Amino acid sequence: MTVTTNGRSAQPKPDGRSTRWDDHRAQRRASLVREARRAIHDLGPGASMDDIAAVASTSKSIFYRYFEDKAGLRLAVAESVVRGMHRRLAEASHEAPSPHAALRAMVRTYLQTIESSPNVYWFVTRTAIGGNEPDDDSARSQALGAYLDSVITLVAEPFAEAAGVPQATAAAWAAGAVGFVRGTGEWWLGHTRADGLTRDELIDQVTTWLWNGPVGVLHQEPAGNRPSVAPLTTPQES
Template sequence: MASNVKADGRATRWDDHRAQRKEEFVRAAVRAIDSLGPDVSVSDIATEAGVSKPVLYRYFADKAELHAAVGAWGTALVLDRVITAVLLPAPTRDRVTAGVAAYLDTIAEHPQAFLLLTRQHAGGDPLAAGKDQIAAKLARLLGDALRQLGGDAGAAEPWAHAVVGLGSSVGQWWLERRTMSRAAAAGYLGDFIWHALSGAAAEHGVQLTALDPMAGDATVRPLRKGTDG
């Protein structure tokens, strides 16, 4: 029995070590992409990580799996920043604006890495799982808001996926073109998303500005960031 415990302990330590090494390699991949651009090779990433290419492939089956791991890193970063901004105590429209600004600020910190993630790949979309994860989180927030207002919560999921698709497209466009400042792009995108959501909600008899905190009320309500409708 004791031998089984020891074996289990060794397996757990190995799993932890492997997970830690994978995280280190993902961070190295991000550094390499940031430095060399979205066309960086696996060899370049291995060099940045201080290992050989075969060692890297012990942890990732192929380049697509490595890109997917970078996609998971990007998803976690975007979710953390955007959800934090969206849940701040503020008017609903301001919450939307803040969430959009947080998103563009985040991808601007690692423009080459997010360009790699938003472009088409032969091995599949490295952000596919991440987009679903972000959409699911937004759908829960929207669903809570609509239920609180007595609206049709069934709209939350398609609306959330629409917002994610729009954000991904505009983010890629801005990273590639830079035809306006990040603040201007965030303002235009935030306005569009707000009017799309508030207009669609109004069609169903729901006013999203009803979620705005009352004067002196610090309670965080589901959807927000804005002034008035």
């Protein structure tokens, strides 16, 4: 209610009890997100709400009170992962001494993050495995979409600086780069670290590919070091 004093309108003072409750609720929600991440890290992306609640030493109804359903929890975990990864990517980019070093640092940061907890990564990027709780791909896509857009901006800055190209051109390249790194990282995770391909080796290779272009890199290598690739043919040529 608006209070009028001497002809002036003033907003009522906030209720201290309401503010304390909001603060408590926010802290409790953040604590439950941390517990959920710990449970998923240990149990896998298919962990049920009962499993997650048990690890948090609480009940499933408490999680539903704060997140409504599993889709709500998934979105909250995704937002937590996104915030942390974006912060680390920004730090890696801004602390690097050169655009090339910034690109390499961001590739390293991304791969380190997904490798540190593959289960949590799969939980927020893929549909749940098992369980009967409703799932909402659109909610997860919303969080990941906002993350990818912000990362594209981060990646575009050093590229635009190094290449001296318009921001739109840099953003187009960055969008492809982000998708490339994500796809390569997921392939690496899904193939038991790609049968012996170490993270540092992958970082070096991906950074080189993105900086110089994979076709140009392979073209410059001696023929004996290049993989054998069959020529493309059309149906008329086969």
